[in-house]
Amino acid sequence: MHSIQDRPSVSIIIANYNYAHFLPRAIDSALSQHYGDVEVIVADDASTDNSAEVIASYGNRIKACRRKANGGHGAAFNTGFAASRGGIVLFLDADDYLYPEAVSEIVANWEDDTAQMQFRLHLVDERQRIKDIFPPPQVPFDSGDVTPQLLRRARYQTTVTSGLAFARSALDVIIPVPESEFRQGADGYLVTLAPLYGKVTSLDVCLGAYRMHGNNHSVFAEKLGQRARWRVEHDFHRLQALADQAGDVGLEVRPDANLRDPVHLEERLASLCVDSRRHPVAEDSRLALATAGAVASMDMNVSLRRRAMLAAWFLSVGLLPQRMAKAVLSWKLVASSRPAVLARLSRTIRHVVG
Structure with a gap:
C-alpha cells in the first residue's frame, strides 16, 4: 500500500465528558500503539467528575486540552484537532479503546488518495467482555468513491467515531464542525463530508472496542x-x-x-x-x-x-x-x-x- 508519506505522523484525539471511569482505558490504549509517531490528545469538554485528575496523572505523555465550557461532541473534536499535528487523525470516544496494532494496520493500508479509513469494532460491555461485532460482518462496508451514494441518499455504510481515521488534508477543509448542530454525533458530520475529498478505505478487521453501557448517547432503549x-x-x-x-x-x-x-x-x-x-x-x-x-x-x-x-x-x-x-x-x-x-x-x- 502507498502511505501519505513513508512514516506519517498520527494523532489520536480522545473526546471526553464525564467519563473518568472509562478514560484510563482509552488513554492507555492510545499510548500502547505499536507505532512510533503517535501523539495522544485528550480534549476534555469541561467535565465535572474527576476527569481532570485522571488526565493530570499522565503528565507530559499526553497533550491535555480542557475546555472552559461544555460545548458537546463537535466542540471537543474542534478543540482536539486544533492542537493536533498528525497527517492521519483518529477521534476516539473516551468510553472506547483501541487495540495495540490499530495504528500500524491503518498506516499499512493507507493510500495517497485515502480521505477516510474505517474498520470494525468489537462490541463490549462495561467489563470489556466481547458481545458482538459492529458493524455486523454480514453488513459490508461501502468503499472507494462513495460520493454517488452521498449525493443520492446522503448515507453509505460506515461506522462510529472510534472505528474511523481521517486524512488531515480532508479535515482541514471540513473542520470546524458546526458546534450547535452537532453537539452529539459529530462523527456523522465528518463521515458525510470527508469522502468528498478522497476515497474511503475499509478494513474488515476489529481494531478496537465500542463499549455499550447505559450512558451512551446512542442508547435510548426506554426513550425510542x-x-x-x-x-x-x-x-x-x-x-x-x-x-x-x-x-x-x-x-x-x-x-x-x-x-x-x-x-x-x-x-x-x-x-x-x-x-x-x-x-x-x-x-x-x-x-x-x-x-x-x-x-x-x-x-x-x-x-x-x-x-x-x-x-x-x-x-x-x-x-x-x-x-x-x-x-x-x-x-x-x-x-x-x-x-x-x-x-x-x-x-x-x-x-x-x-
Whole structure:
C-alpha cells in the first residue's frame, strides 16, 4: 500500500465528558500503539467528575486540552484537532479503546488518495467482555468513491467515531464542525463530508472496542421516540452540511436524498409512530414513509434475502394497525423489547442471512 508519506505522523484525539471511569482505558490504549509517531490528545469538554485528575496523572505523555465550557461532541473534536499535528487523525470516544496494532494496520493500508479509513469494532460491555461485532460482518462496508451514494441518499455504510481515521488534508477543509448542530454525533458530520475529498478505505478487521453501557448517547432503549427524533434531526443537519459542502466542489445533492435512505426512513417512521405530536415533519404519513422505506431497502448493499426482509418490515409497520405497528417497530429497534421466541428467531436469522 502507498502511505501519505513513508512514516506519517498520527494523532489520536480522545473526546471526553464525564467519563473518568472509562478514560484510563482509552488513554492507555492510545499510548500502547505499536507505532512510533503517535501523539495522544485528550480534549476534555469541561467535565465535572474527576476527569481532570485522571488526565493530570499522565503528565507530559499526553497533550491535555480542557475546555472552559461544555460545548458537546463537535466542540471537543474542534478543540482536539486544533492542537493536533498528525497527517492521519483518529477521534476516539473516551468510553472506547483501541487495540495495540490499530495504528500500524491503518498506516499499512493507507493510500495517497485515502480521505477516510474505517474498520470494525468489537462490541463490549462495561467489563470489556466481547458481545458482538459492529458493524455486523454480514453488513459490508461501502468503499472507494462513495460520493454517488452521498449525493443520492446522503448515507453509505460506515461506522462510529472510534472505528474511523481521517486524512488531515480532508479535515482541514471540513473542520470546524458546526458546534450547535452537532453537539452529539459529530462523527456523522465528518463521515458525510470527508469522502468528498478522497476515497474511503475499509478494513474488515476489529481494531478496537465500542463499549455499550447505559450512558451512551446512542442508547435510548426506554426513550425510542426521543432517539428517533434526534436521529431524524441529525440527518437533516448532515444533509444541509453535505449540500453546502458539495456546492463548494461543484456537486449537487438530491433534495429528497433522505427519502432514499432506509436508515433515515426507519427512524423517521419510529418518530411518527411513537409520538406523532412531536414528530418534526408534519406532512409525513406512515404509509408514505413505509413505502419509501421498502423501495429504499431493495437498493441496499446486502443480500437479496436481507433486503426483502427489511422491505417487508417497513410495509408491516406502514399497514398494520397503530398498536401492532408500534410493537413490530420496537421489536426491531430495541432488542430488549422482543419476546424471547422472537429474540431467538432474530439471532438465527442474523446468522443465516448473509
